Amino acid sequence: MAYVAYVNYNIRSVCERKKMAHKPRSEMIAETRAKLVAAARHAFGTAGYADASMDDFTAAAGLTRGALYHHFGDKKGLLEAxxxxxxxxxxxxxxxxxxxxxxxxxxxxxxxxxxxxxxxxxxxxxxxxxxxxxxxxxxxxxxxxxxxxxxxxxxxxxxxxxxxxxxxxxxxxxxxxxxxxxxxxxxxxxxxxxxxxxxxxxxxxxxxxxxxxxxxxxxx
Amino acid sequence: MAYVAYVNYNIRSVCERKKMAHKPRSEMIAETRAKLVAAARHAFGTAGYADASMDDFTAAAGLTRGALYHHFGDKKGLLEAxxxxxxxxxxxxxxxxxxxxxxxxxxxxxxxxxxxxxxxxxxxxxxxxxxxxxxxxxxxxxxxxxxxxxxxxxxxxxxxxxxxxxxxxxxxxxxxxxxxxxxxxxxxxxxxxxxxxxxxxxxxxxxxxxxxxxxxxxxx
DNA sequence: CTAATTTACATACGCCTCGTATATCAGAGG
DNA sequence: CCTCTGATATACGAGGCGTATGTAAATTAG
Structure with missing residues (x-):
């Protein structure tokens, strides 16, 4: 059971990104990492680490915390990057x-x-x-x-x-x-x-x- | 309505503290502040500011966050102290x-x-x-x-x-x-x-x- | 000496944040 | 074409913080 709502999943955003670029996977990943680092850098630099919400700045990068945890483990990992x-x-x-x-x-x-x-x-x-x-x-x-x-x-x-x-x-x-x-x-x-x-x-x-x-x- | 549970309030802890000391109010306050500062100092010093839970270390001092907010405004205020x-x-x-x-x-x-x-x-x-x-x-x-x-x-x-x-x-x-x-x-x-x-x-x-x-x- | 007020603290509630577990889809490779 | 892995999104739960509210003791007023 459970997770019925997943039917609506992220179809829209994924499709949009697909249309935009046909780069090889490795490039897409590098781009994602770069986007996250850039967004975090901005948030950390202005609001400070403690007050920077992961939900907010991942959203600003057009992503979610899922991507962040996958690539950097946790908030500290992103700060290190x-x-x-x-x-x-x-x-x-x-x-x-x-x-x-x-x-x-x-x-x-x-x-x-x-x-x-x-x-x-x-x-x-x-x-x-x-x-x-x-x-x-x-x-x-x-x-x-x-x-x-x-x-x-x-x-x-x-x-x-x-x-x-x-x-x-x-x-x-x-x-x-x-x-x-x-x-x-x-x-x-x-x-x-x-x-x-x-x-x-x-x-x-x-x-x-x-x-x-x-x-x-x-x-x- | 609401707050029905307040009937049980803090009778126990208050009575205990009353029995313990008959000092003038100003001394009791100073003692409370000192207890909070000491507990926070220990928690900040060992766990670090970010990982020190206000609920935890106020409880360790035999108090609650209520006292903390009353005397120091917020967590930062306590750190300053x-x-x-x-x-x-x-x-x-x-x-x-x-x-x-x-x-x-x-x-x-x-x-x-x-x-x-x-x-x-x-x-x-x-x-x-x-x-x-x-x-x-x-x-x-x-x-x-x-x-x-x-x-x-x-x-x-x-x-x-x-x-x-x-x-x-x-x-x-x-x-x-x-x-x-x-x-x-x-x-x-x-x-x-x-x-x-x-x-x-x-x-x-x-x-x-x-x-x-x-x-x-x-x-x- | 009693009544009103202030002060010191405790409790309840809600929002937000983080981390983990789970779900889904896209590519890569056989 | 099918499987499998990896990249990402979503859902859920646990806490943390701040605020609003409640209560009782101490102080002051009359």
């Missing part, structure tokens, strides 16, 4: 910035500043910096390990080897700096005058970073 | 640490290290560092403004005036350092070997901080 996407974009942007600098050190500083600027974007701030850690735990344990951090740690490693900066554990320093930048972004974004605050933060960060330069340190 | 309590404790602990140091600079460094250690405690980490920002937004905009940050900013102000450290905006530097420490704590807490990681982080932090000392900087 969204964060992975954003993180990849961030990594790519930082890579470009670092590559355009004349020296390694300057590249590093430019990367830091670019990171702060990116972290000012509301979507990144909300999803990656606030909800991400709350829902998924410590970012340093995430699978991607934040492409950003790895890139910075590598730079620091080389700078240390070159003798440009004082000897420290590169990973430790990169995590400290990353945390500093992240917090700075939250501060800037919520400040009454973000522009001025940003200048103060960038200046302070440069001061802090320059303390690492060997040429700035007197033997002592 | 919990965080305020924890923040006050942290501030007091830091104050003591700083006061025991021979010089202002050493006090500042000691405070930083103590902060990292505190932030390793699971309850603080979960409630203040992860769920807090996700639910209540940027910590720098919280009412208490994090007693910790203010204290550090004051120290930096004085150190700058004394000429001990290079001139920067004290608030900016304190926020950067605060973010660095916070992130370091998350990293340490989730590292496979927290002890060793902690040493690395503290060493790196000291290196970073010492870069601010005027006596370490060569004129450049």
């Amino acid at each position: 969204v964060i992975a996407e954003i993180d990849a974009e961030m990594g790519a942007r930082l890579h470009i910035v670092a590559g355009n600098a004349p020296t390694r050190w300057e590249g590093f500083v430019a990367e830091c500043i670019a990171y702060i600027e990116m972290a000012l974007e509301p979507e990144i701030q909300r999803i990656v910096l606030r909800d991400g850690p709350a829902v998924l735990g410590d970012p340093s344990a995430w699978p991607n390990q934040n492409a950003c951090i790895r890139s910075m740690a590598e730079n620091l490693q080389r700078l240390t080897e070159e003798g440009t900066i004082v000897a420290t554990d590169p990973e430790a320093v990169s995590r400290l700096i990353n945390g500093a930048m992240l917090h700075a972004s939250l501060w800037i974004a919520n400040a009454p005058d973000p522009e001025a605050t940003s200048k103060k933060a960038v200046h302070a960060l440069k001061t802090l970073l320059e303390g690492l330069l060997v040429r700035n340190r007197s033997p002592g | 919990v965080i305020a309590e924890i923040d006050a404790e942290m501030g007091a602990r830091l104050h003591i640490v700083a006061g025991n140091a021979p010089t202002r600079w050493e006090g500042f460094v000691a405070e930083c290290i103590a902060y990292i250690e505190m932030a390793l405690e699971p309850e603080i980490q979960r409630i203040v560092l992860r769920d807090g920002p996700a639910v209540l937004g940027d910590p720098s905009a919280w009412p208490n403004q994090n007693a910790c940050i203010r204290s550090m900013a004051e120290n930096l102000q004085r150190l700058t005036e004394e000429g001990t450290i290079v001139a920067t905006d004290p608030e900016a530097v304190s926020r950067l350092i605060n973010g660095a420490m916070l992130h370091a704590s998350l990293w340490i807490a989730n590292a496979p070997d927290p002890e060793a990681t902690s040493k690395k982080a503290v060493h790196a932090l000291k290196t970073l901080l010492e870069g601010l000392l005027v006596r370490n900087r060569s004129p450049g």
Whole structure:
């Protein structure tokens, strides 16, 4: 018995989608995943993870929660996918910035500043910096390990080897700096005058970073 | 009509509480609030804010959600109260640490290290560092403004005036350092070997901080 | 000292959200 | 052509939260 109503099933929507595209199945699936990720990204970025209703944003993507559970397991799984996407974009942007600098050190500083600027974007701030850690735990344990951090740690490693900066554990320093930048972004974004605050933060960060330069340190 | 069942009301629990104590009303209220905050603090600290059921932890405190809504408005309000309590404790602990140091600079460094250690405690980490920002937004905009940050900013102000450290905006530097420490704590807490990681982080932090000392900087 | 009012809390109800179980259909492959 | 697997939709149940409402104790008024 039961489920009599299934006679009306989803005939309409399925037919519509059939008419629209005759792509191979794998493409349709990729498209579905992309649609879900995009819709979730928007919802998470504006309403926040907790207040984003799965029913709502799957519907906005022209789908239902059924598709979501099939592809991502649960809401957290979808958040992971969204964060992975954003993180990849961030990594790519930082890579470009670092590559355009004349020296390694300057590249590093430019990367830091670019990171702060990116972290000012509301979507990144909300999803990656606030909800991400709350829902998924410590970012340093995430699978991607934040492409950003790895890139910075590598730079620091080389700078240390070159003798440009004082000897420290590169990973430790990169995590400290990353945390500093992240917090700075939250501060800037919520400040009454973000522009001025940003200048103060960038200046302070440069001061802090320059303390690492060997040429700035007197033997002592 | 309706609400017929109210005849049985809460006679039992009320009578029990009446027998137990004949304190003035204000004390009873304070006790209720304290019980709720304590129960919530435990639940938030172990299960996390999102997974802590209001029905469950109010019941654990011998109360119902009615009391909670009356005193704190909603779940967020209770979280605010919990965080305020924890923040006050942290501030007091830091104050003591700083006061025991021979010089202002050493006090500042000691405070930083103590902060990292505190932030390793699971309850603080979960409630203040992860769920807090996700639910209540940027910590720098919280009412208490994090007693910790203010204290550090004051120290930096004085150190700058004394000429001990290079001139920067004290608030900016304190926020950067605060973010660095916070992130370091998350990293340490989730590292496979927290002890060793902690040493690395503290060493790196000291290196970073010492870069601010005027006596370490060569004129450049 | 009694009556009115306020305050502190408990209960009931409804909406919404999530997760799981089930149903259906479209393609892929034999 | 038939079967089987995979992609998606629907139905159902369990909780969680917020609000509206109820009650009794404490306080204040007269």
